[in-house]
Amino acid sequence: MERIWRYEPTIEQLNKRGQNTMVEHLDIQFTEMGPNFLRGSMPVDHRTNQPIGLLHGGASVVLAETLGSVAGVLCVDIRKEYCVGIEVNANHLRSARSGRVIGTATPIHLGRKTHVWQIIIEDNHGRKVTASRLTLAILQWDPDTPGLEDRIAWLTH
Secondary structure, three states: OOOOOOOOOOHHHHHHHOOOOHHHHOOOEEEEEOOOOEEEEEEOOOOOEOOOOOEOHHHHHHHHHHHHHHHHHOOOOOOOEEEEEEEEEEEEOOOOOOOEEEEEEEEEEEOOOEEEEEEEEEOOOOOEEEEEEEEEEEEEOOOOOOOHHHHHHHHHO
């Protein structure tokens, strides 16, 4: 299996990067990084449920975009480039009411200007809950961007 990563931070580094963001608010946790995939989980609870007690589809999309976007960043030259989502879709296949859902991001296309990632979200029993696809644009940093060095330090130190 071919390794796709330019950077391979620890799971702890990835989780620390989510502090003070929606990632922390929803308790999204990165759990595993393989040669060509990034995995993370999210609780099915009061933060991520619809009023009727099911996992909110929007929360699933947040998990999918988080995993795909971070995976994309790990595949580009972070000193020169960054990734932004330009399209995300999700097919909600089954409901979840409790526990944690686990998402796995794998690349479909890793180009110079765009990436396409597939993110499969499963419940605690390995049943598919959501199938999502994320398209990322690969953009160039402006060298004068305030705080640029701080933004990339988490991957390069």
